Amino acid sequence: xxxxxxxxxxxxxxxxxxxxxxxxxxxxxxxxxxxxxxxxxxxxxxxxxxxxxxxxxxxxxxxxxxxxxxxxxxxxxxxxxxxxxxxxxxxxxxxxxxxxxxxxxxxxxxxxxxxxxxxxxxxxxxxxxxxxxxxxxxxxxxxxxxxxxxxxxxxxxxxxxxxxxxxxxxxxxxxxxxxxxxxxxxxxxxxxxxxxxxxxxxxxxxxxxxxxxxxxxxxxxxxxxxxxxxxxxxxxxxxxxxxxxxxxxxxxxxxxx
DNA sequence: ATGGTGGCGCGGCCA
Numbered sequence: 001x002x003x004x005x006x007x008x009x010x011x012x013x014x015x016x017x018x019x020x021x022x023x024x025x026x027x028x029x030x031x032x033x034x035x036x037x038x039x040x041x042x043x044x045x046x047x048x049x050x051x052x053x054x055x056x057x058x059x060x061x062x063x064x065x066x067x068x069x070x071x072x073x074x075x076x077x078x079x080x081x082x083x084x085x086x087x088x089x090x091x092x093x094x095x096x097x098x099x100x101x102x103x104x105x106x107x108x109x110x111x112x113x114x115x116x117x118x119x120x121x122x123x124x125x126x127x128x129x130x131x132x133x134x135x136x137x138x139x140x141x142x143x144x145x146x147x148x149x150x151x152x153x154x155x156x157x158x159x160x161x162x163x164x165x166x167x168x169x170x171x172x173x174x175x176x177x178x179x180x181x182x183x184x185x186x187x188x189x190x191x192x193x194x195x196x197x198x199x200x201x202x203x204x205x206x207x208x209x210x211x212x213x214x215x216x217x218x219x220x221x222x223x224x225x226x227x228x229x230x231x232x233x234x235x236x237x238x239x240x241x242x243x244x245x246x247x248x249x250x251x252x253x254x255x256x257x
Numbered sequence: 258a259t260g261g262t263g264g265c266g267c268g269g270c271c272a
Contacts, residue, residue, distance in 0.1 A: 011263075011264070011272085012264055014264090014265095015263095036272090038264070038265070063266080064265090064270090064272095109272060111272080149272095203261085203262075204261085204262035204263050204272090205260080205263090206260090208261095247263075247272080
């Protein structure tokens with residue numbers, strides 16, 4: 001059986017709901033994980049999503065952060081506050097859907113290398129890695145996906161010199177991501193031949209999208225046994241071309257399970 | 258070094 005799973009930082013689900021509904025209809029994923037919904041749970045548009053044949057779980061807060069998982073099939077074993085994370089924010093949503101354990105993440109941005117938020121990002125990554133390690137022990141078929149706010153290497157950066165040791169690209173951030181991969185995860189995007197300068201995020205400023213000045217920071221990581229059955233991973237730039245787009249594009253992977 | 262844009266929410270923070 002083929003499973004299609006996607007991740008998309010929507011930068012406000014209130015604004016992007018019509019685009020999300022259109023995207024679901026056009027792409028028919030089994031699972032779509034969202035980040036930066038920026039909605040409290042009482043304002044979440046669950047009925048609109050259920051009306052198009054999906055189920056949804058969500059963990060939100062006012063103004064910032066917020067994650068959701070939209071899926072064809074029932075969602076079980078929902079975790080929003082992994083043991084030891086204790087971040088007081090809504091950045092994590094773990095669910096089980098069919099054969100897959102899914103961990104949807106909105107990783108701390110970090111603002112600037114050396115800042116307090118940067119130190120917190122590294123601490124947050126260290127904490128979530130403990131949860132991922134325990135999830136890998138429990139689940140053969142684990143997907144860890146979302147907005148990692150880290151470009152894994154220089155291929156994922158439009159101008160590696162300009163971004164050298166800057167936020168989203170610094171060595172400690174990349175090492176933290178590397179430590180996650182070393183637990184037994186694979187960056188599925190790199191299992192396949194990809195166009196050079198493939199990115200998933202472009203700053204709203206300076207016409208960055210038109211000039212393809214982007215980074216690849218939205219990732220779909222899979223446990224090794226699941227990655228062995230990965231048949232594709234690609235970035236869908238179409239929604240980034242729409243009026244009033246998110247600054248991120250969706251990433252989609254397919255797995256034989 | 259700064260500013261460029263967008264979302265939230267109505268001033269400033271965050272990305």
